[in-house]
Amino acid sequence: MIAIDERGYYGEFGGAFIPEMLYANIEELRRLYVKVMEEPAFQSEFRQLLRDYVGRPSPLYLAERLSEHYNAAIYLKREDLNHTGAHKINNTVGQILLAKRLGKTRIIAETGAGQHGVATATVCALMGIECIVYMGAVDIKRQAPNVSRMRMLGAEVRPATSGSQTLKDATNEAIRDWINNPEDTHYIIGSVVGPHPYPDMVARFQSVISEEMRWQLKEHTGRENPDAIIACVGGGSNAAGAYYHYLNEEDVRLIAVEAAGHGIHSGESAATSVLGTKGIIHGSRTLLMQTEDGQIIEPYSLSAGLDYPGIGPLHAHLIASGRAEAVSITDDEALASAYFLSRKEGIIPALETAHAFAALDKVSFQADDVVVICLSGRGDKDLDTYIRHFGRFM
């Protein structure tokens, strides 16, 4: 049985290793998150925004040409069609409603690819709340369109200049901001990472993905359970959402796809399940890339959203317990699959999502297996990167 306990542990992973300065805020969230989320008024407001503003339910699309190529029934869960172009908005809509109920007047967020930053800036604009997004200086360069979108939406984008200047460092800066502003500020974390209750809270907000998958699959195939679900994992929020209602359905294979950068053992990678050991990052006991001395190793992936040295504690538990299979995909494999998907199905995926598609070449299926890929986001933000590699892949 996969479940989270009272203290925020999935098996031995999770918890809340936070400095005392954050205790009051985290404790408030811990006490209230389930209660608030289950209130009928909250649920109806959340559901209505997901429907009318985000555009849910997102379609479940049978990708016929892809299915033919891989000899399996491949369904795409179209989170790329959500408002702002990725799954991230499911979580930010939920958290902004929560923040309002907690009386918070200032929102901070971290972002890697910029999708979570955009999704946060969007809901802050919608609610008229001040928004500050921390983003690694490297990511600001490689995801420029999203930086402009955040600014247009009225958010302030603050560069994180420490460490590798990517997602990990942006998260550090956001946490430091929260320590400095504990009273008026809510921190909208963008993935199933961080101290308890964030991993569970974000997973619950994202669980709408698998909630819809169940009835959509039933409509398409006559049964609720697919044979496999494939999702990319940065921190793991789109994967958590796509797995959520199937976590305890043992007949459903869960496939988690990580970024291997230039190759798992190249020294430039973000393949945490292979390279990671048990440790603490951003307040959570999980798997992370670190030295023997416990210093966190700077990860690398061409994809800003997967360029993170840890994974959410749920995924650490799923992988360590054998419930989920981990697959590592290099930059080049992901790029190749982005071009392939574009040509096969007329869908340009986000670079993060392209990793999930590349896994199709690495796992084997039975002939008529039903496979769902979480198409977590669209590729507009990555066009510059794709254009730079045109010569090699087209």
Add this chain to the structure above:
Amino acid sequence: MNRLDKLFSKKTKDILNIYFTAGHPGLNDTGRIILALEKAGADLIELGMPYSDPLADGPAIQQSGQQALKNGMTLPLLFEQVEAVRKKSEIPLVLMGYFNQVMQYGEQRFFDRCVEVGIDGLILPDLPLYEYEQHFRPMVEKAGLGISFLITPQTPEERIRKVDELSRGFVYMVASSSITGAKGHITDKQLAYFDRVNRMKLDNPRLIGFGISSHETFATACRYANGAIIGSAFIRALAEAEDVEEATVDFVRSIRGVNVSASGAIKK
């Protein structure tokens, strides 16, 4: 009796605890700075284990940690440096660091090694009370190590009592809701918080830290607690120093409010 208990049994006022990061500015400055601090009249030293991702720290301490790591600082080396300086120094030493470092070293092994080299206490800001009580309290207490937990302006009274119960040596009073490294003066709101905690009559002595950076802020903090902790301001002084020993002596004197000879930077 360990050196921390000895200190607090002798001295209850104006205790000066200075933080610095091991291996900064130079890899082998650790021992020299410890000796200089002792000579200059610091009562207690909080020695930072440099960490790649110090969540509760501001730019000064972050940068000192980065520099120390670049210099080649590691935990085993830190222990060796402490072991060496212990032959010449009796100043109480408290290790400060993030819990992941302890976890990777192995908790029991870490506590044992601390005792072996002459560390007297620990500050692990991201080790929650709950985890400590569940898993590590017996190990730390059996080893005879001190441990200081933090309270902040937001910590409710009941939890302050819990912190007092679990802490051994002293309670670390975080002066304001902030990361380390703030400058400036102490506000009335902070004074009210200091006063509130003061009146709780905790079992442990209290040291106030975060944002204590000058003779004035040190003196104010000392009026409300047994002493105070200074970190970032000292790190900044070290980072600019030509001679770390001289800079250390000058810094301690400036905090104590004594004339400074060598650099002449501060005159009372």
